[in-house]
Amino acid sequence: xxxxxxxxxxxxxxxxxxxxxxxxxxxxxxxxxxxxxxxxxxxxxxxxxxxxxxxxxx
Numbered sequence: 001x002x003x004x005x006x007x008x009x010x011x012x013x014x015x016x017x018x019x020x021x022x023x024x025x026x027x028x029x030x031x032x033x034x035x036x037x038x039x040x041x042x043x044x045x046x047x048x049x050x051x052x053x054x055x056x057x058x
Contacts, residue, residue, distance in 0.1 A: 002052060008045025012038050 015038025022031025 002048050004048030004051060005045050006048075008041045008043070008048055011041030011044060013041070015039070015041055 015034045019031050019034030
């Protein structure tokens with residue numbers, strides 16, 4: 001597991017929490033911000049996965 005995978009997962013979880021808080025508090029801006037943060041985390045984690053796959057292939 002590399003740092004991109006870890007950081008990505010952390011951002012994804014933070015985004016999910018923020019998104020849920022936005023829903024609970026009826027704060028659409030917070031909900032959207034959480035959704036964006038969640039997707040950025042997923043992308044970063046995917047980049048980390050790709051790096052690991054390349055490392056294993058070499």
